[in-house]
Amino acid sequence: MPLYEVETRGHIMIMWAEDTDAARAVVAESYPNEEILRLIKRPRDTWVISKAALGITTKGKLDPCTTARECLAKAEGDKVHAIRLFMHEKGVDLDQARKAIESNMVMGW
Structure with a gap:
């Protein structure tokens, strides 16, 4: 079965x-008020999200995803507080921490 975006x-x-x-029917059922802007058949049976495109790099020993998840847990899901914690932990700017x-x-920490 093909993979669609x-x-x-x-x-x-x-x-x-x-x-x-x-694929259009799934969208119509799930989000009936939303217009499809783009619908493409993926060339492979895999979907990849680049961490670099999201502004996440793996410099140092700690995985930023692990750190972000720990900050979210400490902040009990409070995004603004988690961003502040992440900035403090990783020494990154506001935009990098927000991303x-x-x-x-989004990944369901």
Whole structure:
């Protein structure tokens, strides 16, 4: 079954579907008020998200994802507090910390 990438104004969805019509049907059922901006069949059966594209690098011993998740846990899910903790832990600027925390929130820390 092909892997599809579907983008709406509010979401990017990755899904397996029999064909383009089936992928459109999933979006229509899940997000009936959202217009499909882009729908493409992925060339492979894999989806990769680049940490570098998110502004997350693996310099040093600690994995930024682990650190971000620890900061989120300490902050009990409070994003702003978690960002401050991450900035303190990693010595990064506000934008780098925000990207790390938000990307880990999306992953379901």
